[in-house]
Amino acid sequence: MPTSHDFDLPASLTPALIERLSRRVTAAPGAARVTTSAPYTGASLADLPVSAPADVENAFARARAAQVAWAATPLRERKQIMLRFHDLVLARQDEALDLMQAESGKTRRDAFLEVSDIAITARYYARNAARLLKPQRRRGAIPVLTHTTELRHPKGVVTVISPRNYPLSMAAGDAIPALMAGNAVVQKPDTQTALTALWALGLMREAGLPADVWQMVVGQASSIGGALMAGADYMMFTGSTASGRRIARDAGSRLIGASLELGGKNAMLVLDDADVERAADGAVAACFPSAGQLCVSIERLYVAEAVHDRFVAAFVARAEKLRLGASYDYGPDVGSLTTPSQLATVTAHVGDAVAKGATVLAGGRARPDLGPLFYEPTILAGVTPGMTLYDSETFGPVVSIYPFRDVDDAVGRANAGPYGLNASVWTRDGARGRAVAARLHAGTVNVNEAFAAAWASIDAPMGGMGDSGLGRRHGADGILKYTEPQTVAHQRVRGFDPPARVSPQSWSVFLTAALMAMKKAGVR
Structure with missing residues (x-):
């Protein structure tokens, strides 16, 4: 190539x-x-x-x-x-x-x-x-x-x-x-x-x-x-x-x-009953499309302790096999960052994390041999709150990975922070996945998918909670x-004032009885 x-x-x-x-x-x-x-x-x-x-x-x-x-x-x-x-x-x-x-x-x-x-x-x-x-x-x-x-x-x-x-x-x-x-x-x-x-x-x-x-x-x-x-x-x-x-x-x-x-700092949860190989494939699709320059891509991975080591090994192996390249065909898996400023941000975030003790499991460096703005798909472990990328959006091909004890722990950590755009849950039990999804503070949550399922469900709304935005696109x-909604109300025959020769007090008694009758009749 x-x-x-x-x-x-x-x-x-x-x-x-x-x-x-x-x-x-x-x-x-x-x-x-x-x-x-x-x-x-x-x-x-x-x-x-x-x-x-x-x-x-x-x-x-x-x-x-x-x-x-x-x-x-x-x-x-x-x-x-x-x-x-x-x-x-x-x-x-x-x-x-x-x-x-x-x-x-x-x-x-x-x-x-x-x-x-x-x-x-x-x-x-x-x-x-x-x-x-x-x-x-x-x-x-x-x-x-x-x-x-x-x-x-x-x-x-x-x-x-x-x-x-x-x-x-x-x-x-x-x-x-x-x-x-x-x-x-x-x-x-x-x-x-x-x-x-x-x-x-x-x-x-x-x-x-x-x-x-x-x-x-x-x-x-x-x-x-x-x-x-x-x-x-x-x-x-x-x-x-x-x-x-x-x-x-x-x-x-x-x-x-x-x-x-x-913005977003989107989380993916790999539960203890997940299909590890499928989840690792999903993580690649979640973290590295458009070189990570995607508002709904995943930048935080929470993995159940029971499957953590197997998942990390599978995910790292897949990330290391991704083909970086500049080509106007369907050959490369990962392309370039778009601007020098974005490359500078990615480089600074990874450099700060490594300097403060994070471990690079895959990637971690720019690739000027391929082009001026290429950066390798990067997986980090040991990321802590003192590091910039812990809770700041990187908007590049970088993800940090954390083990978790139980679902409550994972949900709490995923919901920490101001953002709430997208999330992902991986499990063999669809009902369990949907139940966990409902607990996540995010406008869209995908079960056994990264982001495409919710995004492409165009009949449903898409947007963010918290610092991830206001309003929705897609759907109604x-x-x-x-x-602008406008209400046009046409009143026929009689309005709301009492008829002639009916006192306001008598009219209020009549309306009260009518309201009670409507409630009893089940009128909405």
């Missing part, structure tokens, strides 16, 4: 394609430019225009004007656009895979998961939006006489701020339900992986979405973050907990809603959060 220093970008990523994608950024002519780099090599990748605050304001003005007509577009037409987008993503996936690998450094198999995820998301909301958004009859105040309906209106213009680690899933995946609900979207993808997001935008327009309904800006939050907040009717953010707190504060001051998927929650 060639090293990252020995090959160029794949043939699909021509200068003409990159230039065409960059022109989809909402920015004024002559705007400043920013250059991104390919993680595999460190070579320059794209030259993108940078949006100024005035560009963001212009994007919101155009989006707000376009949203009126888009909200009036029948849902069946929105559905057909989304289904065409579904087909285009699958048909043109090789181009998307090349882009994701070039921008993020992940393996092709990890990139393909994003393609399949977006196809599933587009299909789900295309075929379920009408059911989820349709007017709902609600029980009226007075049976028969009060006709009450709940309606769902789009928020207006939604701001989506998406991260670099899953540039297709997080960009398109959060825009799809917002668009299906009748909103316009102004999005700021991470600059490093903006080409992938711009590719998705182009396919959505090719599928029939009006141009101004979904727009993208590029720039630093310090420059355009204020404009993104000022124009939004709702905020959708995926990123760090620190940034999420600031967004929640600012959204609160504007009295708009926000959905935030933030994932589209209803982008709407």
Whole structure:
């Protein structure tokens, strides 16, 4: 397998394609430019225009004007656009895979998961939006006489701020339900992986979405973050907990809603009756996809003492066999980190732990021979509270492993700390696994799986507890959060005031008797 220093970008990523994608950024002519780099090599990748605050304001003005007509577009037409987008993503996936690998450094198999995820998301909301958004009859105040309906209106213009680690899933995946609900979207993808997001935008327009309904800006939050907040009717953010707190504060001051998927320090529990070999395979899948740059990946492993040594031996053996590499095919198992700053964080966390007494069971070092940002899958034992990675998110291919005495001990340790995004439980007894899962402080818990089972169950909500965020994506929650509920109550014949010649006191006696009769009759 060639090293990252020995090959160029794949043939699909021509200068003409990159230039065409960059022109989809909402920015004024002559705007400043920013250059991104390919993680595999460190070579320059794209030259993108940078949006100024005035560009963001212009994007919101155009989006707000376009949203009126888009909200009036029948849902069946929105559905057909989304289904065409579904087909285009699958048909043109090789181009998307090349882009994701070039921008993020992940393996092709990890990139393909994003393609399949977006196809599933587009299909789900295309075929379920009408059911989820349709007017709902609600029980009226007075049976028969009060006709009450709940309606769902789009928020207006939604701001989506998406991260670099899953540039297709997080960009398109959060825009799809917002668009299906009748909103316009102004999005700021991470600059490093903006080409992938711009590719998705182009396919959505090719599928029939009006141009101004979904727009993208590029720039630093310090420059355009204020404009993104000022124009939004709702905020959708995926990123760090620190940034999420600031967004929640600012959204609160504007009295708009926000959905935030933030950090995690996710735990996996291997119970004493687990299939050790299967659990070791699961741990590899849990800890090292996208080089550990995944919000729901596992960074803490708690293993029952009865199976600890066998599990550790099996897990370490598998980790040491993983193939690191930079290749635009399905060969490597683990790819590169995405940015120098992330490599610095991973290196610092592991170095701090080792300096303070942790033991490296596998990995533990960067691999500049493969490329500038490669780091080996790393397993640590003996990690203690005084070490940075004990309770801080590393966001890299690093996991610490701990033995536990009993389930209460494991649950207590897994729940310690402020985060609550994802967790995993391994056992031969499904009922036992589900019971333990219900005790874990996490928005999603997988039994005998790492994270894919809950994530891909798109009819169910996904999100975090505690410092891992607010709100949910997927399922009904994932589209209803982008709407304003409205109650329309039509009162027939008689209202709530007493009839003529009936005193308020007599009327109150009558209503009291009626309420008691309704309760006795089982009226809800």
